[in-house]
Amino acid sequence: MQRYQVLSQNEIEQIHENTLRIMENIGVVMTYRPARDILEKGGAILDGERVRFPQKMVEKELKNVPSSFTMYARNPKYNVTLNTEDSVYAGPNCPPFVTDMDRGRRPGTLADFIEIIKICDRLKNVDIQSQIPCEPGDVEVARRPDVMLYNTLKYSEKPFMGSSLGYENAKRGIEMASLAFGGMEAIKEKPIMASIPCTLTPLAYDDSMLGALMAYAEARQPQLINSLAIAGMTAPTTLAGLVSVQNAEVLAGIVLAQLISPGTPIVYSGAGSNAEMSSGVLSIGSPEHALVSLVVGQLAKYYQIPCRISGALSDSKLVDAQAGYESAVTLTMGQMAGGNFILHGVGIIEGYNCTSLEKLVIDNEIIGYMKRINKGVAVNEETLAYDVIEEIGPKGTFLVHDHTLENFRDEFYMPTIGDRWVYDQWKSRGGLSVEERANKKWKEILENYGEPTLPNDIDAELQKFMEIY
Structure with missing residues (x-):
């Protein structure tokens, strides 16, 4: 399928060249000494905690990144292949709050976390479970990564994401997850979980994210090396300047991962947007975010690396018309840009702060439209x-x-909750709004979920692992 090109090839090359100037002359601060040691051995130039990347070094390591790889699921029918052409969709990630039409807006709990995992496991168009569909605030912080991973493994058969909070924590999570897939050596050959180490924009990484990046690279697990640069706040106001800063940060992480383990699966992840200048708050439903997504898609294609683009995003506080049009636009831009790993594909409102159970279902419907469009038109x-x-x-x-x-x-795409009946038929069927139909749908999913399919012996082994640590 043809993709929308917001920039010319020459303009993409200008951004690439500007990025290399930033990396070589300005550099990226990396506070984690083990990361700096590896980079120095690979040819980087150190100035205290600042790392400068020679152009030849960057271009050499970019050639090691695979253009496609598979993530393996507990149930093989849910295996997904990441490449530079197709799109897969993941759930919401990191909201501290949850909302639905019955219980209203509330801080997330473990019960909410499990409900979202179950719903996403049954939504046909959600391909990958996110790490934090909501923050389970009633679980002790130190235990939270293990508890979230355990419940994701227990209640979903799909590929999933894991913790990015430091080297030891990430390494423990990878080891724990491997118990359900035959051990560490097995998952090096057949990767199962992705992480999303994030930069400290502008032009920096902290110890925690660098440690996680290194742990995942050692285990050859995929990672969405991510920058969320904010135009007017942590990056230049001009979008070309924002993308240049963001690109430098992402490429620095990619170089490190490839030096640790050449061929480590990478998803190029640029999530930048603009600030709402009247308040200084990040805006994710803006046309500027959509434009950045389009440029990110072009850059990733330039490097021949699968790319992550954000999905059904909205700044709205409700599941309303604003949430609908912003989510449809951002998902469409992700598709038009050629996004391959669409994070926050369902459920997000309030600028990453809240997961709506109704919107999980509604966005699943929008993705159905996107997947049908992506199939294109067969001519024979x-x-x-x-x-x-x-x-x-x-x-x-x-x-x-x-x-x-x-x-x-x-x-034809057949809607799951969309209404196409004539007025009298719609009225006779209850006259429900799409939000009400979505509310009914997620309740049906939970009611009919059944028992977890995680084998008892693996369940026991995972619980024992958590007790040991």
């Missing part, structure tokens, strides 16, 4: 249907023809 003898057109002729009907019956299920 069967689809051109000349013989059928000739047979039916002028003023005929195609409704009951065999060609229609054989093709409509594959050709």
Whole structure:
């Protein structure tokens, strides 16, 4: 499928060249000494905690990044392949609050966390479980990464994301997850979990994120090396300047990962947007965010690396028309940009602060539209249907023809909660709004979820692991 190109090839090359100037002349602060040691051995120039990256070093390590890889699930039917063409969708990540139409807005709990995992496990268009679909605030902070990982493994058969909080914590999480997949050596060959180490923009990384990046690279697990640069706050107001800073940060992390383990799977992750200048607050439903997503998609294609783009984002405080149009625009831009790993694909409102259970279901519907559009239009003898057109002729009907019956299920997207009935039929079926239908849907999912499919012996081994640590 053709992708939208917001910049010319020459303009993308200008951003790349500006990025290399930033990396070589200005550098990136990296406070974690083990990371600096590896970079220095790989050819970087150190000035205290500031690391400068020679152009040849950057370009050499970029060539080691695979353009495709597979993430393996407990249930093989949910395996997903990440490449530079197709799109997969992950759930919401990191909101501290949860909301639904019955219980209202509230701080997230472990019970909320488990509900979201279950819902996303049953939503057809959610391909990967995020690490923190909501923050389980009632779990002790030190135990939270283990508890979240355990419950994700227990209640979902899909690929998943893991913790990025420091080297030891990340390493422990990877080891724990490997128990359900045959051990550490097995997952090095068949990666199972992704992390999202984030930069400390502008042009810095802290110990925690660098440690996690190193742990995942050692285990050859995928990572979404991420920068969320904010135009007018942590990056230049001009979007070309923002993208240059963001690109330098992401490439610095990619170089480190490849020096640790050449061929480590990477997803290029640029989540930058602009500040709302009247308040200084990050805006994620803005047209500027959509433009940055388009440029990120082009840069990742330039490097031939799968890219992460944010999905159904909204600054709205409710599941309302604003949430609908902002989410549809950001998801569409992700598709048009050629995004391959769409994080926050469902559920987000309030600028990353809240997960809505109704919006999980509604956004799943929007992704269904996106996936259908991404299939494109097949052109062949069967689809051109000349013989059928000739047979039916002028003023005929195609409704009951065999060609229609054989093709409509594959050709048409069938809504899961969208309404296409005429008014009287809609009214007779309850006259429900889309929010009310979504509310009904997530309740049905939870009611019919059934028992977890995690084998008892693995469940016991995971619980024992948590007790040991």
